[in-house]
Amino acid sequence: MSGRVVTLKTKPRARPRRTGGGGRSGAPAARTIADIVEALRTRIGRQDVAPGAKLGEQELAAEFGVPRARIREVFGVLESRGLIERIPNRGAVVSRLELEHVFQLYEVRAVLEGMCVRLATQNAPPETWDEFVHLFGAPMDGFVKAGDFDSFIVVYERFRRAIIEWARNPVAARMLDSIYEKTNVVIRRIVILPGRAQSGLGEHRAVVAAMRAGNAEEAERLKRMNLQNAQDTLRRFQKYVL
Amino acid sequence: MSGRVVTLKTKPRARPRRTGGGGRSGAPAARTIADIVEALRTRIGRQDVAPGAKLGEQELAAEFGVPRARIREVFGVLESRGLIERIPNRGAVVSRLELEHVFQLYEVRAVLEGMCVRLATQNAPPETWDEFVHLFGAPMDGFVKAGDFDSFIVVYERFRRAIIEWARNPVAARMLDSIYEKTNVVIRRIVILPGRAQSGLGEHRAVVAAMRAGNAEEAERLKRMNLQNAQDTLRRFQKYVL
DNA sequence: GCCGACAAGATTGTTGACAGTCTTTCAGGC
DNA sequence: GCCTGAAAGACTGTCAACAATCTTGTCGGC
Structure with missing residues (x-):
């Protein structure tokens, strides 16, 4: 069949250090989905991030040291709770309180x-x-x-x-x-x-x-x-x- | 540098037909996350899937014609709503009603x-x-x-x-x-x-x-x-x- | 001098592939 | 014949690359 994608790996890459013992302050050692949800929930609740502020996937992924896919799942939960709103191709923003x-x-x-x-x-x-x-x-x-x-x-x-x-x-x-x-x-x-x-x-x-x-x-x-x-x-x- | 991954693409593959006009019955044309959540919510509510039954990621991904990552997000939402429970490495099951x-x-x-x-x-x-x-x-x-x-x-x-x-x-x-x-x-x-x-x-x-x-x-x-x-x-x- | 179109950059959306873990099955021994 | 152990299979967990879209900055025209 046509349209094949061939992937060559030259070496089994080193694992990207999991337990970040040297995590910088401000970037908590929260790795599981529930942890990240809780962390963001707290931030939003304390208005550490203002309503209407944008939440970047890459930014958060870098901060927590997790792949973007996980942040994406977290956004799904936060959206279903009504804490954030997702706009297609434009990311997520903190819900404004009417x-x-x-x-x-x-x-x-x-x-x-x-x-x-x-x-x-x-x-x-x-x-x-x-x-x-x-x-x-x-x-x-x-x-x-x-x-x-x-x-x-x-x-x-x-x-x-x-x-x-x-x-x-x-x-x-x-x-x-x-x-x-x-x-x-x-x-x-x-x-x-x-x-x-x-x-x-x-x-x-x-x-x-x-x-x-x-x-x-x-x-x-x-x-x-x-x-x-x-x-x-x-x-x-x-x-x-x- | 070592550990590089080289990807070769022989041809821009054809888009995997989005609007599944020929969707078989039982597999609704639900593609967006909200749609799938709604579909599964209905199934669980009507007990089309029994409490305690296992929900497979691959199975659902194939049925709805979407990548597994999206099913994964759907599971996140369903779990936060308390409709399913996810057990690490063992998948998701419909919550039993105590x-x-x-x-x-x-x-x-x-x-x-x-x-x-x-x-x-x-x-x-x-x-x-x-x-x-x-x-x-x-x-x-x-x-x-x-x-x-x-x-x-x-x-x-x-x-x-x-x-x-x-x-x-x-x-x-x-x-x-x-x-x-x-x-x-x-x-x-x-x-x-x-x-x-x-x-x-x-x-x-x-x-x-x-x-x-x-x-x-x-x-x-x-x-x-x-x-x-x-x-x-x-x-x-x-x-x-x- | 101001407005609109175009190009470059950045970010989100999507996909397939790889790795780890549990379950199942089959062979061997007691 | 039944139990134990190992290998194969199937599934979930994880990840990085690719594609599409929006934003920003700049240039040309009016």
């Missing part, structure tokens, strides 16, 4: 976290929440008054993780994770809005109290109201956030 | 569909639901009494799509879609459980009535209760379903 999209994410987040609060209240022993009854008291009050939003968020995150952990529902956990990875940035901008941290703290005290009392339904209702308020605040100050 | 997993999916589905019902009630003009007030009356009653579950499910699906359409929340729509693609099979097995169709019909009449009356909160509550009941039925007859 304002309307953020509201939709918050709407879903409200019902999912509400559900998790309810399930967590049912699944965990009541004493579990004593820790947070305490933290959301004087300590958090101090953070808010001092304007120490970083510490505020740390406690907030800790509570969030406890909720999800005790809800015992990996499906919901996965979905919430995919919401967080997109709204991470927005959350940090909402808490610094005037009065929001103070209000949110009060709302959370109510939520935690209901959980400590074992009132699952009420806790769910309060948590949903909490996120509804956050969304309203965002809507009111949207021009300052995005 | 019973516990089904309950978790139903738990999430309840709150998400509840939310959609609420939003749809707020967004759509009340007359929108007249159609379903009618359908869930005598027609559906006839289907249930005649044991015509196919027609029953068709109407059910139609209502579901209307809900999601009017909820105007693509994020929730996407998540619900990823739930349906996994529970499609189970749904068909639940409606044929003794008394379930009749009960579900009554519950839906209440939901639709609330929507027609513009009572969004009540509609949400009723819808969640409806899916809670479905889940309870499933739990009671679980040994007959899975």
Whole structure:
């Protein structure tokens, strides 16, 4: 048959050093697909790469020390998660976060976290929440008054993780994770809005109290109201956030 | 320099016919990644391929007439969606649906569909639901009494799509879609459980009535209760379903 | 001086080939 | 006759070269 391609190899090439012990800083030793996906997900979530920025296949392949085909697979996963968009022959860009999209994410987040609060209240022993009854008291009050939003968020995150952990529902956990990875940035901008941290703290005290009392339904209702308020605040100050 | 690879091409080979007009039946003319993902998603959803069955890269590449690399990308997407599992050096298999997993999916589905019902009630003009007030009356009653579950499910699906359409929340729509693609099979097995169709019909009449009356909160509550009941039925007859 | 067409460079899309690992099969020994 | 071990086969994992497309920079014309 015609059109044959003949390939001659003169020598079995040396293997291109796998475990890059001498990896330069900034280029993590992430080689598997899951690792690279995680690395890029973190970068996008922390806005180390800005929305709309271009992601080059060659560039990333060189940085991680893997063939381009692997980066390509990673892009497929990231695209199916909605974190990037691929334009034919033009590469991949970080998805821009539309304002309307953020509201939709918050709407879903409200019902999912509400559900998790309810399930967590049912699944965990009541004493579990004593820790947070305490933290959301004087300590958090101090953070808010001092304007120490970083510490505020740390406690907030800790509570969030406890909720999800005790809800015992990996499906919901996965979905919430995919919401967080997109709204991470927005959350940090909402808490610094005037009065929001103070209000949110009060709302959370109510939520935690209901959980400590074992009132699952009420806790769910309060948590949903909490996120509804956050969304309203965002809507009111949207021009300052995005 | 040593280790060189020399490639000789004797003739620019003819392009390997792209638009396969003469594609044999069963091998759809799906070429793009999204198309193949959709095709496989449908097969898995309809259980044309059984859970636990192996998916061969070569086999699929040959069937769709695309290079293996593309199948590989498709697998990446399917894995990130949880539809398949990839075992190193052993290929990909269709994910098995654990019973516990089904309950978790139903738990999430309840709150998400509840939310959609609420939003749809707020967004759509009340007359929108007249159609379903009618359908869930005598027609559906006839289907249930005649044991015509196919027609029953068709109407059910139609209502579901209307809900999601009017909820105007693509994020929730996407998540619900990823739930349906996994529970499609189970749904068909639940409606044929003794008394379930009749009960579900009554519950839906209440939901639709609330929507027609513009009572969004009540509609949400009723819808969640409806899916809670479905889940309870499933739990009671679980040994007959899975 | 500005606009459009053309050429050079760079990047993505596609393909086939090579290498490693697991499974299967067959022969030999207990 | 059954079990163990090795070789063959088949498949996945990995990779680099080739082809097509878009972008950028430059030259000529109006």
